[in-house]
Amino acid sequence: MILPELGHWALILAFGIAILLATVPLIGAWLGDRLWMGVARPFAVAQMLMISAAFAALSLSFLTDDFSVKYVAGNSNTLLPWYYKLSAVWGGHEGSLLLWALILSGWTLAVALLSRSLPEEMVARVLGVMGIVNVGFLSFILFTSNPFLRLLTNTPTDGGDLNPLLQDIGLIMHPPLLYMGYVGFSVAFAFAIAALLGGQLDAAWARWSRPWTTVAWAFLTVGIALGSWWAYYELGWGGWWFWDPVENASLMPWLAGTALMHSLAVTEKRGLFKSWTVLLAIFAFSLSLLGTFLVRSGILTSVHAFAADPARGEFVLMLLLITIGGSLTLYALRAPAVKSRISFSERSRETFMLVNNIILVVATLTVLGGTLFPLAAEYFGKEVSVGAPYFNLMFMVLAPALVIFLGVGLSSQWKDTRPGVLLKQVPLLAVVSVPVAFVIPLWMGELTFSAVLGMFLASWLIMATVRDVQHKCGSRGWRVGWLKTTRSFKGMVLGHLGLAVLIIGATLVSNYTVEKDVRMTPGDAHTLGDWVFRFDKMDHLQGPNYLSDQGHFTVETTEGKVVGQLHPEKRRYVVSGNMMTEAGIMAGLWRDLYISLGEKLPGDEVWAVRLHVKPFVRWLWLGGLLMALGGTLAVMDKRYRFRRSKPAPQPEVSSSDASSAALPGETS
Amino acid sequence: MMAAWLMRAAAMQLMRVGLILGFTLALSVHAAVEVYDFTSDEGYARYQSLTYELRCPKCQNQNIADSNADIAKDLRREVHRLIEEGQSDDQIVDYMVTRYGDFVRYKPPFNTATLILWVGPAVLALCGVGGLFWLGRRRRQRQIPNETSLSQDEQARLDDLLSDHESKK
Numbered sequence: 137m138i139l140p141e142l143g144h145w146a147l148i149l150a151f152g153i154a155i156l157l158a159t160v161p162l163i164g165a166w167l168g169d170r171l172w173m174g175v176a177r178p179f180a181v182a183q184m185l186m187i188s189a190a191f192a193a194l195s196l197s198f199l200t201d202d203f204s205v206k207y208v209a210g211n212s213n214t215l216l217p218w219y220y221k222l223s224a225v226w227g228g229h230e231g232s233l234l235l236w237a238l239i240l241s242g243w244t245l246a247v248a249l250l251s252r253s254l255p256e257e258m259v260a261r262v263l264g265v266m267g268i269v270n271v272g273f274l275s276f277i278l279f280t281s282n283p284f285l286r287l288l289t290n291t292p293t294d295g296g297d298l299n300p301l302l303q304d305i306g307l308i309m310h311p312p313l314l315y316m317g318y319v320g321f322s323v324a325f326a327f328a329i330a331a332l333l334g335g336q337l338d339a340a341w342a343r344w345s346r347p348w349t350t351v352a353w354a355f356l357t358v359g360i361a362l363g364s365w366w367a368y369y370e371l372g373w374g375g376w377w378f379w380d381p382v383e384n385a386s387l388m389p390w391l392a393g394t395a396l397m398h399s400l401a402v403t404e405k406r407g408l409f410k411s412w413t414v415l416l417a418i419f420a421f422s423l424s425l426l427g428t429f430l431v432r433s434g435i436l437t438s439v440h441a442f443a444a445d446p447a448r449g450e451f452v453l454m455l456l457l458i459t460i461g462g463s464l465t466l467y468a469l470r471a472p473a474v475k476s477r478i479s480f481s482e483r484s485r486e487t488f489m490l491v492n493n494i495i496l497v498v499a500t501l502t503v504l505g506g507t508l509f510p511l512a513a514e515y516f517g518k519e520v521s522v523g524a525p526y527f528n529l530m531f532m533v534l535a536p537a538l539v540i541f542l543g544v545g546l547s548s549q550w551k552d553t554r555p556g557v558l559l560k561q562v563p564l565l566a567v568v569s570v571p572v573a574f575v576i577p578l579w580m581g582e583l584t585f586s587a588v589l590g591m592f593l594a595s596w597l598i599m600a601t602v603r604d605v606q607h608k609c610g611s612r613g614w615r616v617g618w619l620k621t622t623r624s625f626k627g628m629v630l631g632h633l634g635l636a637v638l639i640i641g642a643t644l645v646s647n648y649t650v651e652k653d654v655r656m657t658p659g660d661a662h663t664l665g666d667w668v669f670r671f672d673k674m675d676h677l678q679g680p681n682y683l684s685d686q687g688h689f690t691v692e693t694t695e696g697k698v699v700g701q702l703h704p705e706k707r708r709y710v711v712s713g714n715m716m717t718e719a720g721i722m723a724g725l726w727r728d729l730y731i732s733l734g735e736k737l738p739g740d741e742v743w744a745v746r747l748h749v750k751p752f753v754r755w756l757w758l759g760g761l762l763m764a765l766g767g768t769l770a771v772m773d774k775r776y777r778f779r780r781s782k783p784a785p786q787p788e789v790s791s792s793d794a795s796s797a798a799l800p801g802e803t804s
Numbered sequence: 805m806m807a808a809w810l811m812r813a814a815a816m817q818l819m820r821v822g823l824i825l826g827f828t829l830a831l832s833v834h835a836a837v838e839v840y841d842f843t844s845d846e847g848y849a850r851y852q853s854l855t856y857e858l859r860c861p862k863c864q865n866q867n868i869a870d871s872n873a874d875i876a877k878d879l880r881r882e883v884h885r886l887i888e889e890g891q892s893d894d895q896i897v898d899y900m901v902t903r904y905g906d907f908v909r910y911k912p913p914f915n916t917a918t919l920i921l922w923v924g925p926a927v928l929a930l931c932g933v934g935g936l937f938w939l940g941r942r943r944r945q946r947q948i949p950n951e952t953s954l955s956q957d958e959q960a961r962l963d964d965l966l967s968d969h970e971s972k973k
Contacts, residue, residue, distance in 0.1 A: 297847055373870045381863050482940050490939075494932030502925040509912075509921050518917060521859045523867075523910030651852070655839040735872075737839075744839055 140205050143193025144284035145235075150186035150241075151274040153179055157244075157267030161260035165334070173260035180248035184241040191238050194283055195225050203411075204291040207231060207283040209443045213297040213711055215681035220278050223308040224298040230283035232311055236428065237273045239319045240266065247323060247348070254344060261330030269322050272455045280448045297681070297711035306366030314359030314386060318424040320352020321393060324400075325421035328414045329463060329505045332470040333360070334680075342403035345417070347771040349400060353393045354767030359384050361760030372717030372732040374651065374748045376756055379527045384507045385427030388500050392420040395496035397767075402489045406550060408478055409486075411471040412493070418463045423500070424700065425456055481552040489543030495538045502530050532586065539593040539639070542632065543600035547607070564603065569595035580648045581752065590643025595725075597636040601629055627770025631763045635670070638759025644752035651748040657741050665749045667699070667729060668692045674741050678755040681705040682716075685736075687743065689720060691729055823949045840884045847887045854883050854896060857911060 164172025180711040194207075198221045203209040211228040212221055226232040244266045251259045277283070301307065327345035333335045363386065368376045377383065396416040403413045429452040506522045513520040547553070547561050559623040573592035577583050608625065609617020616625075650665050661670040672688040689702040702720030709716065722729040727749055734744035841846040855869035860876040868876040868883070871964070886896045900908045912918045 307809050358914070371870075375870070378865070418899055437957065487940075490936055494929070494936065498928045498932060501928055505921060505924055509918075513917065516917070519905050520912045520918065521906040521910050522912055523857075523859065523865075525857055525911035526921070653839050674971075 139193050139200075140197055140202065140284045140286065143190045143197070144282070146186045146189035146193065147274065147278065147282075147284070150183055150190060150237075151271070151278055153331045154267050154270040154274055155181045157183060158264055158271045159267075159315070162264035162333075162758065165257045165260040165264070167369075168257075170256060172602045173256050176260045176263040177248045179267070180241075180244045184245040185282060187234075187238050190284075191225070191234055194223060194231060194234060198222065198225055201295070203293070203295050204286050204288060205283075206285045206287045209287060211295065211296045211298050212680065213295040214712065216298060216303070217680060219308065223302070223790050225323055226311050227298050227302050227307075229757065230277065230281045230317075230352045232494065233273065233277050233281055234283055234338040235312065236315055236319060237270060239276060239315045240270050240273065240322060241659055243323055244270070249324075251344075257334060258336075258341075258344070261333050262326045265326035265329045266322060269326075269459075272459070272670075275313040276451055276455060280451050283307060291715070294711075297709065299398050300682070300707070300709045300712065300716045301370060304366065304370055306362060306370060309400075310359060310362045310366055313355055315428075317352050317354075317356025317359050317393075317511045318389060318428055320348065320355055320385075321389060321396075321417075321421045323348040324396060324417045325463070328417035331464065332414060337414060337471075339404050339407045342400050342410075342413065343775075346397075346400045346404055347776045348419075348525070349393065349397055350767045350771045353390070353397055354764040354771075356386070356390050356393060357760050357764040357767070360390060361757045361764075364760075365757050368753070369719055369721055372734065374649070374719070374730050374746075374750060376645070376753065379506075381507050384433050384503050385430045388503050388507075389420050389423040389427055390502040391496050392416060392423050394501070395493045396420050398489050398492050398496075402486055406478060406480070406486060408480070409490075411467075411686050414471060415467060416493070417498075418467060419497075419500075422456070422460045422463075423504075425459055428471065452575055480550070481546065483558055484555040485545065485548040485550045485553070488541060488548050491541045492538065492545070495534055495541070499531070499538075502534070503527070506530070532589070535639070536589060536593055537743055539597050539635075543596045546600045546604045546632075551764075561600070561603075565596050565599045568599050569593075576644075577647070582647075584647055585590060587643055587647040590639055590647075594636045594639040594643070597632060597639070601632050601636070605629055605641075622773055624773035624775075625774070627766040627768070629766070630769060631766030634759045634762030634766055636759070637755050637762055639754025641752050641757075641759055645750050645756065649748060649753075651746060653744060653746050655737060656743055656745045662747060663694065664747050666694055667693060667749060668696075669702075669729075669747050670733065671743075671745070674743070679707065681711060682709045682756045684718075685733070686710075687731070687733055687745070689731055699729070699778045702729065702731050706733045714788050723754060725754055727751045805885075824869065837891050840880075842884075843888065850893060851883055851887055854893060855880055858883070858897070859908050861908055867910065904951055 157176065161173050161176035164170070194205075197205050197208050198212050199218060201208070201212065201221075203212075207228060207230050210232070212224045216224065216353050224231075224804040226235040244263060246767055247262055247266065249257070251262070252610070254262075287552070324345050327341060327348070331341045360383075363370040363383070367378065368374065380658045396419075399409050399413045399416055402409050422701075461582065479606070506526055509522050510520050542574060543565055544558055544561050547557060553651045569592050571669035573588045574583070576591045580587070603617065605621075606614075608621055612620060652664055654662050656662060656671045658673045660672050661668050663669075670689065670690040670692065672690055675684075675686040675688065677686055685706045687702075687704050689701060689704070690700045700722050702722055705718040707716045707718060708714070717732050717734075720733075721733040730748040732746045732748075734746060737744055840848075840851065842851065852869070856867050858868045858879060860866045860868050860871040860873055860879070862875045863871045863873045866873075866876070868879045882900075883896060886899065891899070897909060900911075906913060912921060914922055
C-alpha cells in the first residue's frame with residue numbers, strides 16, 4: 137500500500153498551499169492588488185482538501201491495521217474495535233497535531249465561505265494570518281512529528297495498542313471539541329491581526345469577529361465539560377476537576393475567551409476598548425497555543441520522548457515566541473493609533489464589563505502562574521507543588537467577586553445608569569439569596585462557609601438574571617416579553633444561568649459528597665448516607681481486548697426499596713498489561729451513586745471498595761452545556777446573518793443616542 | 805541556551821506532573837482503595853482531607869488518596885498511623901515535608917520564594933482596580949471638550965445612525 141505516502145504527499149502539498157495562503161493575499165492586501173487578494177479563498181479550499189486527504193489516508197491506515205506506519209503501530213492494535221481504531225488517529229502526538237491542522241483548515245474554510253459581505257482586503261488579511269498559523273503547525277508536523285513515517289525494515293505484526301484510558305466515547309469526542317475551541321480562537325486572533333495590519337479597528341471589526349469567538353468559546357466549553365465528565369467516570373476517583381496542568385491549559389484560554397466575548401460586546405455596541413479587545417484576542421489565542429503545546433510537545437506526556445527528541449520542544453518554543461512576539465510587536469506599533477473618545481460613567485455597563493475583564497484576566501494569570509510556578513521554582517533548585525488547595529483558595533475569592541459584580545451589572549445600562557438604580561439592586565437580590573444561602577446548606581446537612589458562599593452566589597446570579605428578564609419583558613408579560621427578546625439576549629440569559637447551575641453543582645458536590653473505603657465480600661451490605669450498597673456477586677469476564685472482574689451491586693434505600701444495579705469493573709488490558717477501573721455509576725439529577733473497585737484483598741473474593749454518594753454532580757456539566765447553548769443561541773441572532781446588505785455596521789449607541797436608555801440589559 | 809535549559813527543567817518537573825487529559829499516558833490508572841479503621845469519625849475525615857492534599861512523591865500528578873503506587877500506599881499507612889497517634893494535621897504535613905520536601909504538599913508554603921504565587925493575584929487585581937480609577941479620571945478630564953464638540957467623523961456617524969433609525973420606522 138502506498139496510502140501513507142499519498143497522505144504524506146498531500147500533507148506536503150498542503151504545506152505549500154499554506155505558505156502561498158500566508159503570503160500572496162497579505163501582499164495583495166498591502167499593494168491593493170485585487171487579483172492577489174482574490175486567491176485567498178481558493179487557497180483556503182485547496183488547503184482544506186489536501187489536509188483532509190492526508191487525514192483520510194492516516195485514518196485508513198489505522199482502519200486497515202497498517203503497522204508498517206510507525207504511528208499506527210504505536211497507537212493501535214488488531215483487537216481494537218473499528219471506532220477506537222478511528223479515534224486512535226488522534227490518540228497520540230502526531231495524529232492530534234494533524235487533527236489540529238485539519239480543524240484549523242476547517243475554520244479557515246468556514247471564514248472563506250461565510251465572509252462574502254466583508255471587504256476583500258479584510259478577508260485576504262484574515263485568511264492570510266490563518267495561513268501563517270497553519271504554516272507553523274504544518275512545519276511542526278512535517279519536520280518533527282510526521283505521522284506517516286514507516287517502519288519498513290522491522291514491521292511489527294501487531295500494534296502496541298491504544299492507551300486503555302482513551303478507549304472510551306468521552307475520549308473519542310473530547311479532543312476534537314477541545315481543538316475546535318482552541319483553534320476557533322485563531323479566527324478572533326486573525327481578525328485582530330488583520331485589523332491591526334489594516335488599521336481599521338472599528339465596531340464593524342468587532343461585529344465580524346464576535347460570532348466566531350462565541351462559537352469557538354462554546355466548543356471549548358463543551359470540550360472542557362466533556363473532559364471533566366470523562367475524568368469523573370473513567371479515572372475511577374470520582375473527581376471532576378484536578379487542577380492538573382493539562383486541565384489548566386484548557387481553562388486558561390477559556391477564561392481569556394470569556395473576557396474577550398464580553399469586551400467584544402463593548403467594542404461592537406459602543407466602539408470602546410478597541411485596543412484592549414485586540415490584546416485579549418491575541419492573549420486568548422496565545423494561551424490556546426501554549427495549552428496545545430504544553431500537552432502536545434511531549435514534555436507533559438513523557439520525559440523520554442522529550443529527552444530523545446529535544447527538537448520538538450525547541451520547535452514549539454520557537455513557534456510560541458514568534459506568534460506572541462510577532463503579534464505583540466505589531467500591537468505595539470499599531471494599537472496606540474486606535475483611540476476611542478467616547479465617554480461613559482462609572483455607573484455604566486462599560487465599567488462593569490471592565491471589572492468583568494479585570495477579574496477574568498486576573499483569574500487567567502493566576503492559573504498561568506500556578507501552572508508555571510513549579511517550573512520556575514525548579515530553575516532555582518526548589519521543588520514546589522501547586523495544586524487544588526491553592527487554586528481553590530484563589531477561585532474562592534475571584535469567583536465571588538465576579539458573580540457579585542455580574543449580578544449588579546446586569547441592571548446597568550450603556551453609557552450611564554440612573555443614580556440609585558444599581559444600589560437598589562443589592563437589597564432586592566439579597567432578600568432572596570441570603571436566606572437561600574443558609575436554607576439549602578442546612579437542608580443538605582452541615583453549614584459550611586463555602587457552601588453558604590456558593591449558594592449565595594448562585595441565587596444572587598439567578599435572581600439578577602430573572603430580574604433582568606422581567607425588566608426586559610416590561611409590561612408585555614413573561615411569555616410574550618421573552619419571545620420578543622433578541623436571540624443574543626436569550627443567549628446571554630442562558631449563559632449566565634449556566635454559570636449559576638455550575639456554581640450550584642460545584643458547591644454542593646464538593647461540600648456534601650460522602651465517600652468511604654470499605655472491605656466487602658459478596659453478600660455484604662454497607663450503608664452510606666441514605667443508601668445501602670449490597671455486594672451481590674463477582675463475575676470474571678473477557679472483553680474484546682481485556683479481562684475483567686465485574687462486581688454486581690444492588691443499591692437500596694434505607695427503607696429497603698431497590699434503586700438500581702451498579703457494575704464496577706476492574707479491567708486488565710492484555711496487550712499493554714494496563715489495569716483500569718471502570719466505575720459503576722448510577723447517575724441522577726440530584727445525586728450520583730458511584731462505586732469504584734479497588735484491590736482484591738487476601739481471602740476469597742474479598743475486595744476493597746470505594747463507595748461515593750455525590751449530590752448534584754450532574755449540575756456541573758449541565759451548567760457547561762447551558763453556557764455553550766447560550767453561546768450558540770447568541771450567534772444565531774438576526775444581526776449576524778451573513779450576506780448583509782449593509783457591509784459596515786457602526787456602533788449602535790453613539791454619544792448622544794437617547795435610545796440607549798431604552799435598551800437596558802442588552803449585552804448580548 | 806536558557807530556553808533549552810528551561811525546557812529540560814520543565815520536562816523533568818512535568819515527568820511527575822500527571823496527565824488527566826493528555827492522551828498518551830502509559831501508566832495504570834485504577835482507584836487505590838484500602839481499608840483503615842479509625843477510632844473516631846473525625847480521624848477518618850482528617851485522613852480523607854490529608855490524603856487529598858498530599859502529593860504522591862514518585863508518580864505523576866496524583867494525590868496519595870488516588871494513587872496506587874507503592875509509595876502512596878506507604879504514605880497512606882503513615883497518615884493513618886500518625887492520626888491514630890494523635891498528631892495534628894500540621895504535624896503530619898511537617899513530618900511529610902521533612903521527609904519528601906515541599907513537593908509533597910499541594911498547597912505551597914508561604915515564604916519569600918513563593919511570595920509571588922500568593923501575593924501576585926492580589927497585586928494584579930489591585931493594578932486592575934487602579935487602572936480602572938485612572939481611566940475614569942482621565943475620561944472625566946476629557947469629557948468636557950469631548951461632549952461639546954463632536955468630531956466630523958462622529959457627526960457623520962451620528963447622522964448616519966439617525967437616518968438609519970428613522971428609515972426603520
